[in-house]
Amino acid sequence: MQSFLYCPKIVAKKAKIWYNGIKALQCSIAKRCLMDKKSTKKKNEKTYYITTPIYYPSGQWHIGHCYTSINCDALARYYKLHGYEVLYSTGTDEHGQKIAKVASEKGKTCQAHVDERAQSIVDLWKQCGVEYDRFIRTTDPNHEKRVQQIFEKLYKKGDIYKGKYSGQYCTPCESFWTDSQLVEQKCPDCGREVAPTEEECYYFALGKYSDNILKLLTETDFLEPKSRVNEMVTFIREGLQDLAVTRTSVEWGVSVPFDPKHSIYVWIDALSNYITLLGYEPNQKKQSADFEKFWPANMHMVGKEIVRFHAIIWPALLMALELPLPKKVYGHGWLLMGGDKMSKSKGNIVDPLQLIEKYGIDAFRYYLLSEVQFGSDGTYTTELYLQRTNTDLVNSYGNLVRRTFSMAEQYFGSVVSHSGEADSLDDAFLELVAHTPSLLDREMTALNLSGALKRIFELIGASNKYIDDTKPWALAKEETSKPRLMRVIFNLLESIRVVSGLLLPFLSVGPQKVLQAMDTKFGTSALHAKLIVLNAKSDYKLSPLEMLYPRIDIEKELKSIAK
Numbered sequence: 001m002q003s004f005l006y007c008p009k010i011v012a013k014k015a016k017i018w019y020n021g022i023k024a025l026q027c028s029i030a031k032r033c034l035m036d037k038k039s040t041k042k043k044n045e046k047t048y049y050i051t052t053p054i055y056y057p058s059g060q061w062h063i064g065h066c067y068t069s070i071n072c073d074a075l076a077r078y079y080k081l082h083g084y085e086v087l088y089s090t091g092t093d094e095h096g097q098k099i100a101k102v103a104s105e106k107g108k109t110c111q112a113h114v115d116e117r118a119q120s121i122v123d124l125w126k127q128c129g130v131e132y133d134r135f136i137r138t139t140d141p142n143h144e145k146r147v148q149q150i151f152e153k154l155y156k157k158g159d160i161y162k163g164k165y166s167g168q169y170c171t172p173c174e175s176f177w178t179d180s181q182l183v184e185q186k187c188p189d190c191g192r193e194v195a196p197t198e199e200e201c202y203y204f205a206l207g208k209y210s211d212n213i214l215k216l217l218t219e220t221d222f223l224e225p226k227s228r229v230n231e232m233v234t235f236i237r238e239g240l241q242d243l244a245v246t247r248t249s250v251e252w253g254v255s256v257p258f259d260p261k262h263s264i265y266v267w268i269d270a271l272s273n274y275i276t277l278l279g280y281e282p283n284q285k286k287q288s289a290d291f292e293k294f295w296p297a298n299m300h301m302v303g304k305e306i307v308r309f310h311a312i313i314w315p316a317l318l319m320a321l322e323l324p325l326p327k328k329v330y331g332h333g334w335l336l337m338g339g340d341k342m343s344k345s346k347g348n349i350v351d352p353l354q355l356i357e358k359y360g361i362d363a364f365r366y367y368l369l370s371e372v373q374f375g376s377d378g379t380y381t382t383e384l385y386l387q388r389t390n391t392d393l394v395n396s397y398g399n400l401v402r403r404t405f406s407m408a409e410q411y412f413g414s415v416v417s418h419s420g421e422a423d424s425l426d427d428a429f430l431e432l433v434a435h436t437p438s439l440l441d442r443e444m445t446a447l448n449l450s451g452a453l454k455r456i457f458e459l460i461g462a463s464n465k466y467i468d469d470t471k472p473w474a475l476a477k478e479e480t481s482k483p484r485l486m487r488v489i490f491n492l493l494e495s496i497r498v499v500s501g502l503l504l505p506f507l508s509v510g511p512q513k514v515l516q517a518m519d520t521k522f523g524t525s526a527l528h529a530k531l532i533v534l535n536a537k538s539d540y541k542l543s544p545l546e547m548l549y550p551r552i553d554i555e556k557e558l559k560s561i562a563k
Contacts (some may be wrong), residue, residue: 057117420487501531
């Protein structure tokens with residue numbers, strides 16, 4: 001989705017009179033839709049609907065796109081493993097002037113261009129281990145049809161009306177701006193040149209929902225983190241004016257059904273994807289089973305540059321449609337390169353496929369999920385990426401598994417049972433093993449995914465320390481110490497099983513290999529519940545396991561990249 005502006009000059013006098021006359025009535029309707037607890041209660045409380053923004057396929061995909069989708073993927077996996085019926089949606093926003101321009105430059109039709117780009121992001125998500133449930137494209141016929149129906153419904157209701165736009169336009173961002181919003185006479189989003197524009201258009205009466213949106217943001221936890229709330233509140237209090245929602249100069253788009261020279265602009269087209277993919281029918285009282293089951297969404301995950309889209313325009317549209325509002329919009333920070341957001345125009349894009357091919361999918365996912373405090377900006381450097389991989393995946397998790405499996409094979413032929421001699425030294429360690437799942441649940445509920453991974457790696461660190469403290473190699477020297485040695489190795493395998501079960505939402509390869517080698521099934525909520533409970537197994541018969549993660553020669557890699 002593109003960045004946006006919505007402060008046009010309304011020149012239709014008749015529209016202003018109309019606007020003032022029905023504002024009180026519309027606000028009353030909107031207020032009834034404002035986080036009505038009865039209307040937002042799910043029939044099945046064990047459902048979880050999470051969305052990424054739908055991505056705009058005009059440029060090259062980079063790790064900034066992956067950051068959003070992999071975080072959503074980890075949350076979706078987490079809830080699936082905890083018994084929820086999860087719907088995880090993503091997709092592509094395929095209309096607009098910029099798409100038409102890029103397609104023309106490549107000598108392709110718009111449809112051919114977006115078909116190619118949509119397939120490329122589907123391939124990327126497969127490489128990243130992103131396990132979405134639905135993929136929507138705004139060129140899908142069902143979506144286009146329902147967008148037209150939504151537009152017509154809002155028009156008949158009086159929330160959309162005809163006027164004329166006069167102001168500044170940024171082509172790269174496909175955004176309208178007023179003179180007062182420009183920064184040094186340039187687009188405040190991308191910093192590029194704007195051009196004066198005047199054309200006939202239809203408006204959505206966004207301004208009439210201003211008070212209700214303000215209450216939504218200030219009286220509920222609809223938007224997080226709080227820093228984004230402050231930004232939105234400031235924006236609204238500066239004056240929320242009506243929103244231009246059609247263009248006559250853009251042919252590549254969904255046409256207005258009763259005025260086909262107008263194309264429906266990105267606001268209604270793209271944002272509606274969250275309900276059209278559920279089968280929402282604007283003109284039907286009885287909605288689809290999917291809509292009844294999953295709406296309202298539990299989580300819209302978006303980058304901070306499109307928070308205004310989702311925290312102001314989207315709830316206003318839903319209020320106008322008299323639909324329940326999403327439970328949460330979360331505006332995460334950016335993954336920066338040298339202090340700048342990644343973009344093709346700045347030439348600072350990191351290709352995710354190259355990183356995955358060279359260092360593996362787990363290293364890629366782990367870095368994105370662990371390095372950035374969710375909600376804040378983070379910085380990507382290749383050196384830090386490689387250090388994280390070596391320190392955490394190779395030295396900590398991989399080394400714990402290697403050492404334990406090797407000792408189990410050497411001392412007990414890879415067959416280890418719960419029998420053996422316990423010791424008071426075990427108590428604190430096993431307490432941490434037992435308690436870590438609840439610590440992780442707390443972090444995941446708070447959307448602190450990096451904090452959740454930190455909890456897991458604290459247990460991994462404690463497990464490696466337990467080896468050093470119990471000294472299995474010394475116990476192995478005395479036959480009388482074998483019962484104690486058996487219990488030590490068993491306790492370590494218990495920790496590895498719990499750790500690997502907890503890592504399943506985050507990593508795609510390593511934990512699965514470990515659990516398979518431990519003859520421990522995984523993949524359903526019932527099995528997962530057993531994976532992360534202490535003493536769920538009484539014995540282990542281990543299969544051979546290859547090295548999980550090869551050590552990276554960081555100095556050699558950096559020299560190679562520099563060349």
